[in-house]
Amino acid sequence: MAALSLPSSSxxxxxxxxxPNPNPNETSEHDQPSPETxxxxxxxxxxxxDIQEPPSSPPPxxxxxxxxxxxxxEQPQPSMPTLPSLLHISFNQDHGCFAAGTDRGFxxxxxxxxxxxxxxxxxxxxxxxxxxGIGTVEMLFRCxxxxxxxxxxxxxxxxxxxxxxxxxxxxxxxxxSFRSEVRGVRLRRDRIVVVLEQKIFVYNFTDLKLVHxxxxxxxxxxxxxxSQVPGPLVxxxxxxxxxxxxxxxxxxxxxxxxxxxDSRIACFALTQDGRVLATASSKGTLVRVFNTVDxxxxxxxxRGADRAExxxxxxxxxxxxxxxxxxxxxxxxxxxxxxxxxxxxxxPHTASDPNQSTPVSSSFSFIKGVLPRYFNSEWSVAxxxxxxGSQYVVAFGQQKNTVVILGMDGSFYRCEYDPVNGGEMTQLxxxxxxxxxxxx
Numbered sequence: 001m002a003a004l005s006l007p008s009s010s011x012x013x014x015x016x017x018x019x020p021n022p023n024p025n026e027t028s029e030h031d032q033p034s035p036e037t038x039x040x041x042x043x044x045x046x047x048x049x050d051i052q053e054p055p056s057s058p059p060p061x062x063x064x065x066x067x068x069x070x071x072x073x074e075q076p077q078p079s080m081p082t083l084p085s086l087l088h089i090s091f092n093q094d095h096g097c098f099a100a101g102t103d104r105g106f107x108x109x110x111x112x113x114x115x116x117x118x119x120x121x122x123x124x125x126x127x128x129x130x131x132x133g134i135g136t137v138e139m140l141f142r143c144x145x146x147x148x149x150x151x152x153x154x155x156x157x158x159x160x161x162x163x164x165x166x167x168x169x170x171x172x173x174x175x176x177s178f179r180s181e182v183r184g185v186r187l188r189r190d191r192i193v194v195v196l197e198q199k200i201f202v203y204n205f206t207d208l209k210l211v212h213x214x215x216x217x218x219x220x221x222x223x224x225x226x227s228q229v230p231g232p233l234v235x236x237x238x239x240x241x242x243x244x245x246x247x248x249x250x251x252x253x254x255x256x257x258x259x260x261x262d263s264r265i266a267c268f269a270l271t272q273d274g275r276v277l278a279t280a281s282s283k284g285t286l287v288r289v290f291n292t293v294d295x296x297x298x299x300x301x302x303r304g305a306d307r308a309e310x311x312x313x314x315x316x317x318x319x320x321x322x323x324x325x326x327x328x329x330x331x332x333x334x335x336x337x338x339x340x341x342x343x344x345x346x347x348p349h350t351a352s353d354p355n356q357s358t359p360v361s362s363s364f365s366f367i368k369g370v371l372p373r374y375f376n377s378e379w380s381v382a383x384x385x386x387x388x389g390s391q392y393v394v395a396f397g398q399q400k401n402t403v404v405i406l407g408m409d410g411s412f413y414r415c416e417y418d419p420v421n422g423g424e425m426t427q428l429x430x431x432x433x434x435x436x437x438x439x440x
Contacts, residue, residue, distance in 0.1 A: 084102035084105075086434065087103060087152045088134065092141055092142065093228045093272075094228075096398060097117070099138070100434075101133075101134035101135055101148075102133070102134065102434075103131070103132060103133045103152045104122065104132045105121040105122045106119070107119040107433075112399060131156060133154050133155045134157075138187050141189075144168045146164075146165045147185040147187055147192070148162075149161070149163070149182045157175075158177075161175050161177050162176040162182055164176075178196060181196070181197070182195070182222075183221065183222030186224050187205075189205065189230075190206070191204065191205055192208070195224045195237075197218060199214065202214075214248070216238045216239070217240060219238050225268060227272065229272050229273045231251065232250045232251025232252075233251075234248065234249055234250070234292060235248040236270050236292070238265050240257075243259060243262050243264060243281065245257070245268060245277065246258075249293075256293075256294075258277075258290055258292075258295045261279065265280075265282075266280050266310050268280070270292070270315075272315075276289060276290070276291065276292065276319055277290045280310035280324070285306070285307065287300070287310075287334070299338055300377070300378065301322070302377035302378060303326060303332055304328065306328075310325070311325045311326055312394050315396075320335070320336055321335065321336060321396065327389055327391070329388035329390065330385050331386065331392065331394050331403065333403065333417050333425075334379075335381050381422040382417035382418065382422050384403070386405070386413075390409055392405050392411075393406050394406075401416055402414060402417075402428070410434035411430065411431070411433075412430065414428045
C-alpha cells in the first residue's frame with residue numbers, strides 16, 4: 001500500500017483550485033497508492049521568471065601569504081573543493097533546460113545560452129533529511145514544481161518515494177510512497193506518471209486520483225514516454241513481452257501493441273504530439289520509427305553494424321530529424337521522412353521548428369536493390385564523436401540545426417550540423433556544468 005502525505009499548509013499557485021475532498025476510501029491492490037489528504041498544489045504558470053534564483057553565495061575565504069617563508073608548516077594550504085558525483089541528467093519537456101541530480105542535491109540549467117539557473121544542495125542538518133543524494137529530477141517545463149526521488153549511496157529521500165518539490169518555498173509539499181523503488185517519473189500539466197519495476201501508475205495532477213495502472217515486463221530503466229501537447233494523453237511503455245511496446249491513447253481509450261524488435265526494448269522516444277515513436281533494442285544497430293495510431297512501421301535507420309547500448313533518442317520539433325546517442329561515443333543525426341506514412345488527421349501537428357530544412361538522402365541510397373540489406377540501410381546524415389564508453393543524452397537545440405549533448409561526466413556540448421552536406425558536426429561550445437565557476 002502506498003500513501004500520499006502533505007504538510008498542513010500549501011502555497012497559493014496559479015493553476016485551477018484543487019478538489020478539497022478527494023475520495024479517502026479508495027483502496028487498491030499491492031503497490032497502488034491512494035490519497036490520504038488533500039493533494040499538493042500544481043505548478044505555477046510556465047516562464048523563466050517562475051524559477052527563483054538562489055541567494056548569492058558567501059565570498060570565498062581570504063588566503064593570506066605566510067610572511068615568514070622559513071616557517072612553511074604553520075599556514076595550512078586551502079583544499080580544493082571536490083565536485084559532486086552526478087547521479088542523473090535529463091532534459092525538460094521542450095529541451096530548453098536540463099536537470100542534474102547529484103550526491104548533494106540537484107541543479108537546473110538553461111541550454112541556450114548555457115548557464116546554471118539554480119541549485120539546491122542538502123547539508124543533512126535537519127533530523128528528517130537524508131544524505132543529499134537525488135537520483136531522479138523531473139522538471140515540468142520551466143515552472144516551480146519538480147518531482148524528486150532519492151538516489152546514490154546516501155539518498156536524501158527514500159528511493160521508494162516521489163517527492164513533490166516547490167521551489168518557490170524551497171521545500172517538499174507532498175510525497176507519494178510505494179513498497180518498491182521508483183524507476184522513473186514523467187510529468188505533464190495534467191498528469192503525474194510513476195514508473196516502478198513492473199508497474200506504471202497514472203494520476204490526475206489536480207486531485208492525485210489514480211486514473212490508470214499498467215503491468216509491464218521488468219523495466220529497470222524506468223522507460224516511459226508521454227505526449228506533451230494540450231489534449232488527451234498518449235503514453236508509451238514496454239509491453240507484456242520482449243521487444244514489444246504498448247501505446248495508450250487515453251482520448252480514444254484504445255491500446256495499441258507494437259512488436260518493434262526481436263530483442264528487449266532498450267530505449268524509445270515519442271514526439272510531442274504522441275503520433276510518432278522511435279524505438280531501439282538491446283542490439284542497438286537499428287532504430288525503427290512507427291505511427292502510434294495504427295502501429296505501422298514508417299522508417300528504419302541504421303546506427304551501425306556492431307552491438308551498442310542506445311542511451312537516448314530525440315526527435316526535432318518538426319519530426320524531420322532524429323538524434324541518437326550510444327556507448328560507442330558517436331551522436332548521430334538521421335533524416336526522417338515520416339510524413340509520407342501519415343495521412344489526414346494522422347499527420348503530426350507541430351509548431352514551426354528552427355531545424356526545418358530540406359532532408360538529405362544517405363550516400364548509400366544509389367545502391368539500393370543491388371547489395372544486401374545492410375548496404376541498403378539509411379545511415380546518419382551527421383555525426384559528432386565523443387569518448388567511447390561514456391554515457392551521453394542528446395536533444396535538439398533551440399537554434400537552427402543544432403543539438404545539445406549532456407554527459408554523465410558533467411560535460412555539455414552544443415553542436416551544429418549541416419542539413420545539406422552532412423558529415424562531422426561543428427562544436428559551438430563545451431562546458432563542465434558541475435564546476436562552480438559555471439554558476440551565474
